[in-house]
Amino acid sequence: MGKSLFLKLFVVYAGVLASVVVVISLMLSVLYTQRMYEEKRQALTGAGTMVNRTMGEYLDGLIGMDRLSTSIDMIGYIADARIYAIRYDAISLSEIAKQLADDSQADATLVEDLSVLLNGSSIFHSRAYSAKLDTDVVLAGFPLTRGTEVLGGILMYAPLDRVTRDIWQMNLVVFGIALGALMVGTLMILQLTRRIIRPIRDMQSAVVRLASGEVTDPVPVNTQDEIGRLARAFNHMQEQISKTExxxxxxxxxxxxxxxxxLTSIRGFLQGLLDGVIKQEAVREHLLLMMDEVMRLNNLTGEILDLAKLQSGTLTLVKERVDLRMVAVDTVAALKGLLGEKRLxxxxxSGEPVCAYVDPDRIRQVLINLVGNAVKFTPDGGVIDVGISLKDARVVLWVRDTGIGIPEEELPLIFDKFHRVDKSGNPAYGGSGLGLNIARTIVELHRGSISASHLPKGGTEFTVDLPES
Ligand SMILES: Nc1ncnc2c1ncn2[C@@H]1O[C@H](COP(=O)(O)OP(=O)(O)O)[C@@H](O)[C@H]1O
Ligand SMILES: [Mg+2]
Incomplete structure (x- = not known):
């Protein structure tokens, strides 16, 4: 029980249903029983009134003894009761009491009942044993009256089994319906509980599979409730995890x-040197080539480290107010020194200083990458210009070149890690493809944005948009 939410829910629901059904059917049964006795009592009261009137007619001499006894028999038949009308007074009652004291067959409460009737009150026992009829009866008694005078009593014995049989028939119907409702209700609860629990179970097994590295199907979602939302969130999370993976x-x-x-080319060169295949005069050239490769490895590992720092969030920007125009001028001057043979x-x-609150080292890194790319992808004779302006508390920096440009479909992809348009391995376009990704991450850390577009005359423009402070 403690291990299954299904069982918990089911037991609670079924328990509530069962108690409701039991309480309702018990209530119905009790109400119906009371009702039956009440009806009997009313029938007997009606009969009692009629007997009283008929007796009155007899005593007035309006009808004879024959009429009297047939009338009373008929009333008894209709009321389903045996009727006794007895004339007595206080003295004859004590006589009756004396006689009954010796009679072991007499009804226990008879004397007491008769004295109540003599006082002008009625009696009603919903269950009494009649020794004379040898059965349980409903016993009703009324004073026999003429005007205000009490002449005696009318006793009516209605066999109890008729009443109880009706009650039991009714009870049978009530409890039958209750049992049916209980069964149907339990089935419905079973269905409902299953429906509630199924997505939870699905998710639980999906989590287990996910944890062991398996790819799982999305959990089916068919409700809008909390569990449905949880399942949707779960599916989303699973999608994200597989994307990240x-x-x-x-x-x-x-x-x-x-x-x-x-590493492969360095190994090749070293092998050649060791084997003595490389001539003495070519050694220096090969060492320079190896140096190039080592520099590439060095740049790559530096970029990967930067990326790791940027992504883990351990990198904190060291911001200060700087003139970004100066930063741009310095960066371009430094890169000019590295141009070598290339004519660009x-x-x-030139213009006003553009001051902004940024991390100057990181912004320089972005510029080095953008201008470095422009240099790399612009053939001899090209033009590269860098601009900067301040508008509406935002700094806009751009780098334009007249280079080879970027195909339309590549524009959204170049900021992805390791994405390079030219995959042929042309050494002139060499690089890791991490530079723009790092640049975008840095810009976004500054709550800015970066984008690339074509220039009408050919070439590419990169635009960086940063908040001033
Ligand atoms: N100014 C540019 N002109 C043409 N293509 C460019 C330019 N800048 C970037 N690219 C394209 O975007 C790719 C990604 O650039 P980047 O992330 O800096 O990587 P890398 O410089 O290491 O190749 C480059 O390989 C190139 O294909
Ligand atoms: Mg680059």
Whole structure:
């Protein structure tokens, strides 16, 4: 019982149903019994009045003894009772009492009842034993009166078994219906309880499967109530978990791939050097190539570490008021120094200082990535310009290039981890594909947004929108 919610609910519901049904049927039974006795009492009272009147007619000499006895027989037949009309007074009552004292067959309460009648009151026993009739009876008694004078008593014995038989028939019907209601109700409760419990059980087994790494079907939802909402929330959570799991697997696959490529070429070079296959004059060139690969590994691991820090939320921004135009000018100047052979025109729009409350190191990291990308994806002779402005308490930074551009369908994807448009491995476009993801995360930590778009004349524009403070 303690282990099953189903059983708990079922027992409570069924218990409530059973007590309601039992109480109602007992009430019906009691009410009906009372009603039956009341009816009998009224019938006998009516009969008593008629006997009294007929007796009056007899005493007035209006009818004879024959008429009297047939009348009383008829009244008795109709009322289903044996009727005795007795004339007596206080003296004859004491005589009767004396006679009855010797008679072991006499009814116990007879003398007492007769004296009540003599006082002008009626009696009613819903159950009495009549020795004369040798059965249980309903006994009613009325004073026999003429005007205000009490002449004696009328006693009426109605056999009890007729009344009780009716009552039992009625009880049988009531309890039969109650039993039926109980059975139907129990079946309905069973169904209801099952319906309530099923999604909970489904979710419980789904959680177990989920925990062991299995992919599970969504739990069916067919109600709008709390359990339905829970099931919906559960399905949503399950979807999120499988998405996260997918992303994690993809991430690991990507990282391993990115690490393997430079390691493989470094190994190849080292093997060549060790085997002496590489000529003396080519050694330096190979070492430089290896240096490149090591730098790539270095950048990649740095980016992965940044990503991990940004995602775990352990990174806190160290904000201060800085002139972002100065930050942009410094960044572009530093990148210019790294251009080498490449012929590109790079400039930052001149203008007022644009002060904002940001983490300057992190914003510099974003700019390095955006301008670095522009340099990487813009052929010789291209133009890169960086602009910055302040409007409505928002700082807008943009980086434009005249480079190869980004296909329309790729625009929403380039901010995803490891996403690169060119997957051919062209060394000119080399990189991990993490840069823009890191940039977006940093911008979002500043409660800003970043987007990319085409320029009409070709090339790409990246726009960063940040709150001023
Ligand atoms: N200025 C740009 N012009 C053309 N393509 C770009 C530009 N900036 C980014 N991309 C595309 O977006 C991809 C993701 O950029 P990023 O996340 O910085 O990774 P990475 O620079 O390591 O390749 C790049 O591989 C490139 O395909
Ligand atoms: Mg990049």
């Amino acid at each position: 997918e992303v994690r697997r993809g991430f690991i696959a990507n990282v391993s791939h990115e690490l393997r490529t430079p 025109a790079m400039s930052v729009e």
